[in-house]
Amino acid sequence: MTEDRPPKRAKVEDAEPNEEERAYLINSLKKYEEEFHPLDFREVMNNEKFLNRYWFHAFFMPGNDQLNDTFHLALLSLRWREEFGARSVTEDDLDQGDKDSGGLYARNRDLDGKRILVFCVRNHYKDSEKALARKKFLVYHLEKLQREENGDQITIMFDCEKGSLRNFDLELIQFFIQVMLQYYPHMVHVILVFEMPWVLNAGWKIIKPLLPGPAVKKIKFVTRSTLSEYVSPDNQLAAWGGQDPWTYTWEPEVKKVNLLEASDQEWWSYKLS
Known part of the structure; x- marks a missing residue:
């Protein structure tokens, strides 16, 4: 993770990565695409909020290289998610x-x-x-x-x-x-x-x-x-001690769309709904 690396900048809490940093992270993670679940890779490529979470978390990690920490945190997480089968767990x-x-x-x-x-x-x-x-x-x-x-x-x-x-x-x-x-x-x-x-x-x-x-x-x-x-x-x-009289009962999830088979338009409609 050294080619064409954006210049290091001071950490700022809650500040998003800039366009250059985001592009660098995406291109770096692309090299490991086959190790990730297809939906996770799709999130990395298309959903800024997904990648931001790693960036925001890396702010609190020791040291001053937020870009490097974000990359390694994302790589660790995405590999584990595929190994554990996080996306595949169903009711x-x-x-x-x-x-x-x-x-x-x-x-x-x-x-x-x-x-x-x-x-x-x-x-x-x-x-x-x-x-x-x-x-x-x-x-x-x-x-x-x-x-x-x-x-x-x-x-x-x-x-x-x-x-x-x-x-x-x-x-x-x-x-x-x-x-x-x-x-x-x-x-x-x-x-x-x-x-x-x-x-x-x-x-x-x-x-x-x-x-x-x-x-x-x-x-x-x-x-x-x-x-x-x-x-x-x-x-x-x-x-x-509150006003909600609800008592626990298992409530099955109603999924809106099969994201693996969704078109780009369906995928974005689901993510933004």
């Missing part, structure tokens, strides 16, 4: 017990309009035999939210009320951290930890050292009385 691949449990679901929006992905801790139980299935379940939700939100950031909420150490799954948490830092960069708007009982403080002491400083700053501990600082009452479930 048929998901464990029925996970779908029925209510341990993970998306519901409503925060005050900034970001969709909320909820980890309901008390409904999750560690099961080493289901470790891969749980990882696929998480990736499916992230992919679904990317499709629905056109790559916009999401808010993650850990509903810890009535949670206990038997619900603490370190392997899944470590996977979650790795996924969000390396493979779905700049996807998280804020992380809300709701009503964390004292018994889970030991778990937090294990998790915090695994997180870089910028990630720790996104974490907000909230209670029933402070949740409204981030989520309006009409977007809070009744179980959290």
